[in-house]
Amino acid sequence: MGKNKKRDGLYINDRRDFLTRAGQLLMGSAAYGVTPQFLAGCTNKGSPVSSSAVPADGPLYLKEGKKRKYLFVFSAMGGASINDSFLAMRESESKNYQKLNCFPDRLVTQGEGTDFRAVDLKMETVGPLPFDIETTQSKFLAKYGKEIMVTTLTGNTVAHPVGQARCVNGFEAWNGRTLQEAVAAYYGSDLLIPNVNMATLGFAENGKDPSLPRYALAEQVANAAIFPFGLDGSLGIQGAPKKSLIDIARRVRDDKLDQESPFFKTFGQNPQIREWIERRKKLPEYERLNLINKLNPFANSTRFPFTSFGLEPNTRGDLFRELFKNIGPPGPETDDLQNQALLAYLLVASGLTCSVTFGLGMNVAVDITEPSKKRLWNTPTGFDYSHNAHRGTQALLWQRTLDTIDRLITLLRSTQTAPGETLWDHSLIYIATEFGRDKTKEPNVTEFTSGHNINNGVVMISPLVNGGKVMGGIDPETLLTYGFDPESGVPDPTRTMTDKHIYAGILQALGVETPGANLPLMKSMLKRS
Numbered sequence: 001m002g003k004n005k006k007r008d009g010l011y012i013n014d015r016r017d018f019l020t021r022a023g024q025l026l027m028g029s030a031a032y033g034v035t036p037q038f039l040a041g042c043t044n045k046g047s048p049v050s051s052s053a054v055p056a057d058g059p060l061y062l063k064e065g066k067k068r069k070y071l072f073v074f075s076a077m078g079g080a081s082i083n084d085s086f087l088a089m090r091e092s093e094s095k096n097y098q099k100l101n102c103f104p105d106r107l108v109t110q111g112e113g114t115d116f117r118a119v120d121l122k123m124e125t126v127g128p129l130p131f132d133i134e135t136t137q138s139k140f141l142a143k144y145g146k147e148i149m150v151t152t153l154t155g156n157t158v159a160h161p162v163g164q165a166r167c168v169n170g171f172e173a174w175n176g177r178t179l180q181e182a183v184a185a186y187y188g189s190d191l192l193i194p195n196v197n198m199a200t201l202g203f204a205e206n207g208k209d210p211s212l213p214r215y216a217l218a219e220q221v222a223n224a225a226i227f228p229f230g231l232d233g234s235l236g237i238q239g240a241p242k243k244s245l246i247d248i249a250r251r252v253r254d255d256k257l258d259q260e261s262p263f264f265k266t267f268g269q270n271p272q273i274r275e276w277i278e279r280r281k282k283l284p285e286y287e288r289l290n291l292i293n294k295l296n297p298f299a300n301s302t303r304f305p306f307t308s309f310g311l312e313p314n315t316r317g318d319l320f321r322e323l324f325k326n327i328g329p330p331g332p333e334t335d336d337l338q339n340q341a342l343l344a345y346l347l348v349a350s351g352l353t354c355s356v357t358f359g360l361g362m363n364v365a366v367d368i369t370e371p372s373k374k375r376l377w378n379t380p381t382g383f384d385y386s387h388n389a390h391r392g393t394q395a396l397l398w399q400r401t402l403d404t405i406d407r408l409i410t411l412l413r414s415t416q417t418a419p420g421e422t423l424w425d426h427s428l429i430y431i432a433t434e435f436g437r438d439k440t441k442e443p444n445v446t447e448f449t450s451g452h453n454i455n456n457g458v459v460m461i462s463p464l465v466n467g468g469k470v471m472g473g474i475d476p477e478t479l480l481t482y483g484f485d486p487e488s489g490v491p492d493p494t495r496t497m498t499d500k501h502i503y504a505g506i507l508q509a510l511g512v513e514t515p516g517a518n519l520p521l522m523k524s525m526l527k528r529s
Contacts, residue, residue, distance in 0.1 A: 001066070004404060005292070015453055017370050018276060024462055025330055026268045033095075034462040038370065042126065045434040047085075047292075052290025052459060057294075057349055057350045057351050059241050062074075066511075067356060067426060067511075068187045068426065068463070068480060069183070069354070069426050069427070069431065069510040069511055069512075070183075070348050070354050070356075070423065070426055070427040070428070070430070071180060071354065071355045071356075071427075071428055071506070071510060072355075072356050072358075072408070072428070072430070073168060073179065073180060073199075073203070073355070073356070073357040073359075073430050073432050074345060074357075074358065074359045074360075074401060074404075074429060074430065074431045074432065075199040075203040075357060075358070075359030075360060075382070075428075075432055075433075075526070076359060076360060076382070076383060076397070076401055076432060076433035077164075077199075077201075077203070077360040077362060077381070077382030077383060078160070078360070078362070078381050078382035078383035078384030078385070078386070078397075078433075078434075078458075079198075079383045079384055079386065079433060079435050079437050079452055079456075079487045080383050080394070080397065080398065080401070080431065080433040080436075080438060081101075081383070081386070081390075081394050081436050081437040081450075081456065082150065082152075082436060082456050082457035082458070082481065083436070083437070083439060083474075083479050084101070084119060084390075084391070084394035084395065084398060084437075084461070085099050085117075085118075085137060085394075085398045085459075086116040086117060086118070086148065086150045086457075086459060087117060087150060087457055087470065087474050087481065088103055088117040088118070088119045089101075089102045089103065089107050089108075089117075089476055089479060090102060090104075090105045090108045091103065091104055091105060092105050092474040093476050094477060094479075095476075095477060096477050096478075098260070098444065099216060099441065099442075099443055100439055100440060100441065100478075100479050100484060101390070101391075101437075101438075101439055101440070101441055101450070101479060102479075103119060103450075106493045107119055107120060107121050109138045109141075109442075111138075111141040111142070111250060111468075112142070112145070113145065113146060113218075113320065113453055113468060114141070114145040114146065114468040114469075115150075115459075115468065115469055116141055116145055116148060116150065116468075116470065118137035118138040118140070118141040119135060119137050119395065119398075120133055120135055120136055120138050120147060121133070121134075121136060121395055122134045122135075123391070123392050123395065123447075124391075126376060126379060126385070126389050126393055126505075127385070127388045127389025127392055127393070127447065128388070128389075128393035129364075129376060129389070129392075130144070130374060131366075131374050131375055131376035131396075131494065132373065132374055132375055133375075133376075133392055133395050133396050133399070134399075135395045135396075135398065135399040136240060136399070137398065137399070137402060140402040140403075140405075140406055140497040144406075145230060145467075145468055146467045146468040147461055147463055147465070148460070148461050148468065149459075149460045149461075149462075149465040149466050149467055149468075149469055149470075149471060149525065150457050150458070150459055150460075150469075150471065151457060151458055151460065151472065151497060151501075151502055151505065151525065152456075152457045152470070152471065152472030152473070152474070152481035152482060152483055152484070152496075152497055153455075153456050153458050153481070153497050153498070153499070153502060154454055154455050154456075154481070154483075154496035154497065154498065155167070155434070155435050155436075155454040155455075155456065155498075155499060156171060156454060156498070156499070157433075157434075157435070157454070158435050158452035158453070160201060160202065160384070160434055161193060161201045161202035161205075161316075162205045162434075163202065163203060163434025164201055164205075164432075165202035165205045166353060166433045166434075166499050167306040167432045167433065167434055167458070167499060167502070168180065168202075168203065168381045168432055168434055169207050169208075169499075169503070170499045170502065170503025170504070170519075171244075171498065171499040171500055171503075172208065172515055173499065173500040173503045173504065173517065173519060174209065174503070174519065175207075175208065175209035175210075175211065175517075176207045176208030176209050176519040177192070177208075177209035177212055178205075178206070178207040178220060179198065179355075179430070179503060179506055179507065180195050180355040180357055180389070181195060181206070181207050181209070181212055181216045181217065181218070181339040181355075181357040182216075182435055182507055182512055182514070183195075183507075183510060184215070184216035184217075184218075184355045185212060185213050185215075185216035185356055186512045186513065187354040187355075188215065188216060188353070188354045188355070189213070189215065190284060190350055190421060191351070191353060192282065192286070192289070193347065193350050193352045193353050194215060194216060194354050194355060195216055195217065195218045195219065195298060195353070195354075195355045196218065196219050196221055196343075196344075196347055196353050196354055196355070196356050196357070197218035197219070197220055197221065197356075197357040198221045198222075198224055198299075198340045198343070198344075198356070198357060198358040198359075199357045199359055200362070202219060202434065203357060203359065203432065204218070204357070210517070214278070215277065218357070219407075221343070223297075223330070223336075223342045224336065224339040224342075224343040224358075225294070225327075225328070225329050225330055225334065225336070226329075227340045227343065228291060228292055228293075228294075228295035228296045228343075229292060229296070231283075231286040231287070231291040231292045231295070232286065232287050232291070232292040233246060233283055233287065234246055235287070235310060235311065236292065236306075236310060236311050238307075238309065238310075243287075243500060247284075250284075252505075259504065266367075266370075272391060272526065289299070289350075291335050291350075292298060292311065293311055293312050293313060293314065294314055294346070294350055295314070295343065295346050295347070295350070296311070296313045296314055296317075297313060297314045297316075297317040297320040297321065297324075297327060297342055297346065298313055298317065298327065298328055298329055299313065299317060299321065299328075299348060300313060303329075304329050305394050314346070316336045318503040320342055320411075323407050323410060323411065324339075324341065324342045324407055325338075326338050326369060327342055332368060333369055334366060335377070336361070337358070337359070337360065337361075337377075337400070337404050338404065338407070339340050339353065340358035340359070341358060341404050341405075341407060341408045341410075342408075343358075344356040344358050344475070345411045345412065345415075346409065346410055348423060349411075349415050349423060359401075359432075360382045360383070360397060360400070360401070361378060361382065362378075362380065362381045362382055362384075363378065363380065364376075364378060364379060364380045365377040365378045367376075375509075377400070378396065378397070378400070379393050379396065382397060383397050383433070383437075386437055386450045387449055387450065387451070388447070388449060389447055390437060390441075390447070390448050390449055390450040391446065391447050391448065392447060394437070398526075399529065401431060405429055405431075405474060408429070409424060409429070409461070412424035412427055423465055424463065426464075427462060427463075427464075428461075428462035428464050428465065428506065428509060428510055429460065429461045429462060430458070430459075430460050430506055431458060431459040431460070431461075433458065435453060435454055435456060436452075436453045436455055436456025436457070436476070437450040437451070437452065437453055437456075438450040438451045438452075438453045439453065439455075439478060439479035439480065447515050453454060455474075455480050455481055456481065457470075457472070457481050458502055460506065460509075460520040462509065463527065464488065464509045464510065464526070464527050465505075465509050465525060465526065465527055466524060466525055466526060466527060466528060467527065469489070471482040471483075471484050471497075471524060472491055472492075472497060473491040473493065473527060475493070481502075482494075482495065482496065483495035483496045483497040484497070484524060485524065486501065486520050486521060486522050486523065486524055486525075487521065487523050487524060487525030488523075489523075490526075499518065501520055501522060502522065503519070504520050504521075504522050505522035505525035505526075506518035506525075507519070507524075508521070508522055508526060509527070510524060
């Protein structure tokens with residue numbers, strides 16, 4: 001495309017102009033709180049992608065022959081209540097049902113061959129927000145029930161950022177090292193970007209372990225759609241010099257100009273400057289791997305004319321867009337959570353990453369992809385809108401969470417890594433949330449408000465865990481959860497499970513060695529032969 005050619009009412013001069021306008025579109029939609037959502041529910045029947053269609057690009061095995069494992073942390077922002085999903089209680093099961101967050105019997109189904117419940121309901125509003133809700137938790141449970149494990153938990157704070165940080169660092173169970181950092185340090189020494197974090201607030205905080213290898217720190221990604229376009233120094237810039245000339249310029253900068261610079265002589269040994277230089281050294285490798293194209297699944301269009309800028313989006317983009325129907329560059333019809341989930345998959349399948357964090361945001365946003373339907377994508381502050389409308393908020397965002405995870409697992413299951421093996425065989429998804437919600441409500445109401453409650457449970461989905469099981473139990477007369485014996489898994493009403501127990505169980509399920517951590521042995525959480 002020649003300079004100053006007009007496309008869909010926009011004049012685009014070069015890649016910087018292209019990205020600037022994409023960012024303006026993003027900020028414009030965010031300012032009005034309007035971002036779409038394809039809230040179809042967990043209704044995928046089979047996989048739209050054959051097992052041979054999407055091979056893994058990256059290595060599954062470490063150099064010493066140990067199989068690599070992958071951690072996906074889904075940040076359920078604002079207090080996802082286990083009582084409104086896999087531990088839902090029927091009214092007929094509790095004498096105190098009128099005063100507790102129990103559901104009419106018809107809305108709750110039991111997962112076949114599992115200890116789990118699922119809630120399927122329809123609502124016309126989310127409190128004062130006039131948006132329809134329809135949940136289909138039972139379809140997700142039927143599809144993945146034998147690979148789901150719920151572990152009861154009693155936390156220690158009702159503060160959002162603090163609780164978010166603790167649910168991924170186990171309340172500083174191992175020198176403050178996060179789960180993501182632990183996995184990246186153990187499995188990611190030979191990966192280019194072992195730890196990627198697309199979350200916010202406490203979910204995005206680095207840990208505090210001074211012994212952590214620098215490569216295991218998270219690469220923070222503010223916007224999944226734009227991230228790939230920062231992985232090349234010149235491709236996509238019209239009139240840019242040849243790569244050979246750029247390489248010469250880089251060598252002159254590194255070997256001569258930097259060394260003679262007064263700034264570098266003064267501050268060159270500053271840790272932040274050294275880290276920046278180390279990160280800068282990775283750019284040629286990003287370019288060699290063609291990540292600007294490999295991680296871009298979006299379609300070429302008149303609005304975003306990638307090919308006119310010398311870019312070629314991922315050749316498997318059609319397959320990805322068939323499953324994630326609302327991915328795309330920033331715009332009013334783009335679902336950012338789907339962008340995040342697909343980028344998480346692409347990073348892992350391309351052999352770049354072994355730990356990815358993504359999940360819900362805090363801004364209200366509306367699905368505009370189907371104008372005839374009034375549907376909400378996200379409530380203000382995520383699950384914490386339960387302060388205004390507990391049941392509607394929990395229903396909407398559990399549906400949103402499970403729908404997105406369903407799509408991600410479908411791709412992982414469809415990605416062959418070795419004969420008879422897929423990426424999913426080596427993956428664990430942890431739905432992390434900072435606390436639960438209050439268990440009580442006013443009698444004879446269908447919608448109510450709830451506060452924060454340290455008592456809750458967390459969800460893991462993986463072939464590596466003790467699937468189909470609730471680890472612990474729930475008191476039907478209070479809806480409070482209780483713990484279990486870490487060795488045998490036998491429920492124990494006198495015991496409560498802590499963030500440290502969950503932290504330890506996840507790392508042990510992933511096969512991560514934790515020398516000197518003194519973590520409890522959580523055999524009951526691991527897959528049994």
